[in-house]
Amino acid sequence: MLIEFTLNSENVSVDVPAYFRLSDVLRDEFGLHGLRNACRKGYCGLCSVVLDGKLVYSCLIPVFQIRGREIMTIEGYSKTDDFEDVYKGFKKEGVHLCDYCAPTRTLTTGILLDRYARPDEHQLMEILTTVTCSCTPYETLKKGILSAARFRQRRLQ
Amino acid sequence: MSEDKFRSRLAGQVSFPEDISSRKMVYALQVRAERAPGILKEIILPRLPSHIKFFQAEDIPGKNYLSYPDESVPLLADTEILYPGQPVGVLTGPDADELYSIRKEISLEITPIPGFPPYRMRDSRACPAEKVIQKGSTLRGMEKAETVVEGDFSLILPEMPVYPRQAVYCTKEGGTYVLHLHSQWPSLIRKLCAQAAGISRKQVEIHFNPAGRTWDSHVGQSVPAAALTVCITSILRQPVKLIAERDLPCRKEIFYHYRAGVDQSGRLTALEAQVYLNAGAYGCFSSEVVTRLALGTAGLYQCRHLDIRAKSFRSNYPPWLPLSTWGLAQGEFGAEMLVNHIALETGQDPADWRSRNLTAKGNLNATSGKIRQTPPLSDMITELSEASDYTRKHAVSRQIRTNRNALSITPSSYAGIGMAVSRQGYDFLSRDKLLTAASVSVTLQKEGTLDVLLGTVPATPGIMAIWRKNISASLSIEEEKVNLILDRPDEQSFNGPSCLSRNILVFTKLIDQCCSIIQKKRFREALPITETRTFRRRTANEWNEEEMKGTPFSQSSWGCAVVEVSLFTATREIVIPQIWLTINCGTLLDPPGARSFVESEVRMALTHCLDKQAIKPSLFPKLHIRFEEDGKKSTQPSGLEGLALGTIPAAFTQAVSQASGITLTGLPINSARLLSGGN
Numbered sequence: 001m002l003i004e005f006t007l008n009s010e011n012v013s014v015d016v017p018a019y020f021r022l023s024d025v026l027r028d029e030f031g032l033h034g035l036r037n038a039c040r041k042g043y044c045g046l047c048s049v050v051l052d053g054k055l056v057y058s059c060l061i062p063v064f065q066i067r068g069r070e071i072m073t074i075e076g077y078s079k080t081d082d083f084e085d086v087y088k089g090f091k092k093e094g095v096h097l098c099d100y101c102a103p104t105r106t107l108t109t110g111i112l113l114d115r116y117a118r119p120d121e122h123q124l125m126e127i128l129t130t131v132t133c134s135c136t137p138y139e140t141l142k143k144g145i146l147s148a149a150r151f152r153q154r155r156l157q
Numbered sequence: 158m159s160e161d162k163f164r165s166r167l168a169g170q171v172s173f174p175e176d177i178s179s180r181k182m183v184y185a186l187q188v189r190a191e192r193a194p195g196i197l198k199e200i201i202l203p204r205l206p207s208h209i210k211f212f213q214a215e216d217i218p219g220k221n222y223l224s225y226p227d228e229s230v231p232l233l234a235d236t237e238i239l240y241p242g243q244p245v246g247v248l249t250g251p252d253a254d255e256l257y258s259i260r261k262e263i264s265l266e267i268t269p270i271p272g273f274p275p276y277r278m279r280d281s282r283a284c285p286a287e288k289v290i291q292k293g294s295t296l297r298g299m300e301k302a303e304t305v306v307e308g309d310f311s312l313i314l315p316e317m318p319v320y321p322r323q324a325v326y327c328t329k330e331g332g333t334y335v336l337h338l339h340s341q342w343p344s345l346i347r348k349l350c351a352q353a354a355g356i357s358r359k360q361v362e363i364h365f366n367p368a369g370r371t372w373d374s375h376v377g378q379s380v381p382a383a384a385l386t387v388c389i390t391s392i393l394r395q396p397v398k399l400i401a402e403r404d405l406p407c408r409k410e411i412f413y414h415y416r417a418g419v420d421q422s423g424r425l426t427a428l429e430a431q432v433y434l435n436a437g438a439y440g441c442f443s444s445e446v447v448t449r450l451a452l453g454t455a456g457l458y459q460c461r462h463l464d465i466r467a468k469s470f471r472s473n474y475p476p477w478l479p480l481s482t483w484g485l486a487q488g489e490f491g492a493e494m495l496v497n498h499i500a501l502e503t504g505q506d507p508a509d510w511r512s513r514n515l516t517a518k519g520n521l522n523a524t525s526g527k528i529r530q531t532p533p534l535s536d537m538i539t540e541l542s543e544a545s546d547y548t549r550k551h552a553v554s555r556q557i558r559t560n561r562n563a564l565s566i567t568p569s570s571y572a573g574i575g576m577a578v579s580r581q582g583y584d585f586l587s588r589d590k591l592l593t594a595a596s597v598s599v600t601l602q603k604e605g606t607l608d609v610l611l612g613t614v615p616a617t618p619g620i621m622a623i624w625r626k627n628i629s630a631s632l633s634i635e636e637e638k639v640n641l642i643l644d645r646p647d648e649q650s651f652n653g654p655s656c657l658s659r660n661i662l663v664f665t666k667l668i669d670q671c672c673s674i675i676q677k678k679r680f681r682e683a684l685p686i687t688e689t690r691t692f693r694r695r696t697a698n699e700w701n702e703e704e705m706k707g708t709p710f711s712q713s714s715w716g717c718a719v720v721e722v723s724l725f726t727a728t729r730e731i732v733i734p735q736i737w738l739t740i741n742c743g744t745l746l747d748p749p750g751a752r753s754f755v756e757s758e759v760r761m762a763l764t765h766c767l768d769k770q771a772i773k774p775s776l777f778p779k780l781h782i783r784f785e786e787d788g789k790k791s792t793q794p795s796g797l798e799g800l801a802l803g804t805i806p807a808a809f810t811q812a813v814s815q816a817s818g819i820t821l822t823g824l825p826i827n828s829a830r831l832l833s834g835g836n
Binding site: 027033034035036037073074075078083086087090091094096097099100102103104106125126129132134135136137138139140 | 160163164166167168169170171172173175176366619622749752753756757760761773775777
């Protein structure tokens with residue numbers, strides 16, 4: 001099945017069976033390895049991508065659903081100014097993420113900060129919940145996210 | 158960490174084995190036996206295209222077995238199939254999808270044979286390891302007892318998802334096989350890969366991604382996959398990527414039976430316990446795990462008459478190698494459940510019972526070694542009881558449970574609270590060099606740089622930063638000039654696994670020793686100066702594993718946990734609002750790292766308790782962690798691993814028992830199990 005969609009601001013097409021997982025297609029056909037294929041059950045969140053502005057677990061999405069839609073992965077996101085805010089925030093607060101979860105954690109933090117400019121405790125929990133990895137304490141992560149939010153606000157002012 | 162490295166990490170530019178591919182690469186897919194036990198008669202293959210190859214046991218260029226401590230495991234089964242899913246061959250080809258479809262067409266002719274007898278039959282042929290702790294005479298102890306408490310517990314550990322998955326990529330560069338994989342034990346991988354492929358150990362080079370916390374003691378996990386990949390690379394002389402597959406369903410179960418005598422004042426007069434551990438089809442690493450299991454079951458309480466028997470038994474399930482903390486925490490689960498049972502039988506507050514019965518300076522421990530220093534547990538229990546309001550909450554919940562039928566209104570939820578203590582020791586108790594070996598080599602180069610050759614896998618970036626900082630401070634060298642080298646096969650000696658807090662306890666000490674000697678030689682000898690330090694195993698006089706006598710651990714860490722639980726009356730949904738945890742692990746080298754480690758271990762303990770594969774942060778309880786440090790400079794770090802795992806499961810079970818009014822005798826617990834009566 002030929003599927004055309006927008007990937008990281010570029011129009012692309014791919015010919016794969018319709019039932020293939022989006023995560024497999026992005027990794028195998030486009031070589032986007034920033035998203036990890038870990039649990040394949042929607043537990044870990046390490047395969048998160050942005051589909052039409054919303055975070056989704058790509059391991060749970062059959063590829064036919066993305067026809068004509070817009071997808072952004074960490075590879076595309078890392079070229080934006082929003083990425084710089086998260087980078088600076090995490091760097092400032094010493095958020096030492098592991099290699100495995102770092103890209104997805106960065107992407108989910110950045111995208112959720114679009115929605116919650118000044119996240120409260122409940123919203124912070126939503127940001128943390130998206131990815132399940134135990135490499136960094138929650139307290140440190142929360143500080144990093146809040147710091148990223150401040151960098152973002154300063155830039156947008 | 159440099160800015161570029163940090164940026165590339167966040168941007169997802171770090172490669173993992175599953176991300177690597179090359180032009181001439183072939184995929185490898187394992188073919189597994191679906192039925193077991195049985196004798197493999199024939200592998201019936203479809204007609205294979207010329208670009209697809211199939212390899213079986215007889216094609217392995219070296220030895221077709223992996224020699225682990227205690228028992229060897231075949232790399233590819235040739236005759237005897239002992240568990241479903243046992244690999245019998247490998248398919249290779251350029252297209253992964255084609256391999257999957259060919260695998261479906263392969264059939265195996267297997268003649269069924271009888272399986273291993275169940276552990277209740279106590280057949281010695283099915284018991285790879287047995288350890289006995291005997292002290293005094295339990296017969297005499299039981300005679301002195303006023304009450305005899307008897308019961309059974311079981312602990313079934315759920316399958317933990319392992320990330321990163323076990324993909325392996327291998328390529329041959331000159332005469333060297335370069336492996337990309339995740340591991341907690343690169344030395345073992347190098348040794349067994351060389352053995353299987355019939356090459357020298359120095360020909361195997363490993364580029365590994367740190368395995369991380371979720372790999373918890375899966376020390377041998379990546380070995381079979383790595384050995385197979387190296388074998389195929391050596392035959393095909395092409396890069397090979399072994400496809401990672403779902404882990405096989407293991408049966409991680411431990412059964413306890415105990416009988417304890419208690420006198421009028423509630424003191425233990427005698428303890429008899431039998432513990433059975435399901436080791437799977439092969440009993441590798443059994444001896445170490447069973448020793449620690451026996452020690453954990455003996456508990457931390459005063460008792461003159463002990464008879465603890467811990468055994469592993471074979472079953473027709475995949476072998477699962479060491480479990481978290483190598484059995485000590487799981488043994489403590491049984492001991493802490495027993496303590497709670499005794500306290501309830503004798504009508505005492507469990508916290509109070511624990512404080513009064515803990516061993517102290519001058520007592521003999523379970524293995525007749527003299528206790529030289531009073532454990533800090535008594536103070537920790539008192540502090541934690543106050544912080545969590547344990548005594549009041551426990552009494553109230555007990556009262557409500559007793560008078561449940563007299564309540565005119567049924568509450569929407571019942572509360573429960575539980576407590577447990579744990580001691581963790583991080584020395585390997587076996588004298589097997591394979592486990593205990595550790596060495597560090599430090600070279601001060603002419604250019605002023607310092608090369609530190611380590612044989613360990615740092616699970617977190619934090620520990621590398623600490624080592625670099627310590628070295629920089631002790632030798633006055635800039636941190637950028639310190640090179641921590643993790644893999645250099647030509648110069649590296651064999652090292653044990655990176656688990657049981659060995660990074661903190663063993664390697665930090667060896668690095669310090671090397672640095673202080675280099676500091677002395679620095680301006681007296683010509684550069685380069687190389688210093689190597691090796692870990693010294695303890696003598697048989699200090700600890701005799703065969704007879705289970707002496708002092709098992711040179712250094713211990715202590716933990717105490719209180720778990721609070723709410724149980725919804727209608728749905729039996731379990732919610733854990735708060736957990737209090739006090740830890741005494743000597744000096745803390747990396748406080749944020751330690752907190753993160755404990756947090757992740759709590760999460761792992763809760764997966765054990767609730768039979769879930771992951772605990773999302775939104776369901777995670779409020780965690781009150783307190784690290785006790787005495788502030789003395791002389792105090793050494795003593796490790797963190799296993800303290801949450803040793804305390805939380807038992808405290809949780811007690812809390813749910815109290816809230817539900819059902820005496821639970823095992824883990825995991827979920828709503829369905831509670832609705833159907835609990836056990």
